[in-house]
Amino acid sequence: MDELKIMAPAAPGGGWDQTARSIQSVLQAEGLASNIQVENVAGAGGTIGLQQFVNRSAGDPTATIVGGYVMVGAIIANAAPVTLADVTPIARLTGEYVVVIAPADSEIDNAEELAEAMRADPGSVTWGGGSAGGVDHIAAGLFAQAADVDPRALNYIPFSGGGEALAAILGGQVTVGISGYSEFASQIEAGEVKVIAITAPERQDYVDAPTFAEQGFDLDVQNWRMIAAAPDISDEERQTLTDTIRTMSESEAWATELETRGWVNTYLDGEEFQTYLNQEIEATTAILSDLGISQ
Known part of the structure; x- marks a missing residue:
């Protein structure tokens, strides 16, 4: 051309x-x-x-x-x-697939425990991610649906970028964070946060983390x-x-x-x-x- x-x-x-x-x-x-x-x-x-x-x-x-x-x-x-x-x-x-992370010392270790917490009291589980209506919010809403929780009950807090969301997670201001893997990669590798799951259909080489699908939640979301x-x-x-x-x-x-x-x-x-x-x-x-x- x-x-x-x-x-x-x-x-x-x-x-x-x-x-x-x-x-x-x-x-x-x-x-x-x-x-x-x-x-x-x-x-x-x-x-x-x-x-x-x-x-x-x-x-x-x-x-x-x-x-x-x-x-x-x-x-x-x-x-x-x-x-x-x-x-x-x-x-x-x-x-880029989306990952859900939690502070390293969080009581939530996997997708089922996250789902159980939301079923018990959706408002008590706060999600920190990107803009309202963006890929992070959508992925969180799809997880709520897969967990048999009304997406409108989702307590989602939008941040202007992954850095702000990460600060809220590390500061204990939110229960879990959700964003593209690259936004959280260095903290994941350093062990400061743990990955609850990734929204890929199968495990990815670049992160040692389970998928939502293998934990029983049908979620395949990529930005x-x-x-x-x-x-x-x-x-x-x-x-x-x-x-x-x-x-x-x-x-x-x-x-x-x-x-x-x-x-x-x-x-x-x-x-x-x-x-x-x-x-x-x-x-x-x-x-x-x-x-x-x-x-």
Whole structure:
């Protein structure tokens, strides 16, 4: 490809911006595209950038946008005028599973004990995590459902970042913390906190921790990131983009980029990704309604 435009619907420095610039770097390094421009349009969980992208890029095969699971929730919570149905999904690129941690001296050691505490008195179990309606909140709500607890009874305290949530956990201000593994990695490795469970479908090499699934709770949640193309492009143009991104994802340069940034390769494209995306939107719509965040 000669030209490619990538919109990062967030401010410079964040996860979507890093994703866009990693794509730019690897495509150039691998000679898969030559003239690659990254543009940042921040605001409202990516929905402001998404609306601009849809409105001005229809039919443009050189236009792409990065996004992810946060955007799915933001579209629903903000009743955004455009949705992911208005773009052309290309591929899921990376993902990060969510971990639930507790202070090392907590009386709660596993998912069943956490569920029992919530069943006895949901309000007494405080959860510290990211923004209301975000992936951490959704994962906590899904756990409540799996534990036969009303998600609306969840005592969830949103923090602006993993660092603030971690301070609350270490200070004993909350019962458990919930966030992406990378936010808590150093404290987990130092033994300052213990992992109750991870939301992956199977155990992960990078952390010695049980999954919710193996403890009897059907939970599979990842904060995934994707790339999508403009609306109204041809099947041939979509395939060209898909082939380019797939080749990038299989390169050594991409593997190195992921390792450097601590990202997990969860690549998925084609009809499989479209099906996955539809399922994520349906499930997220349901849980946000159950949490009282959307209608």
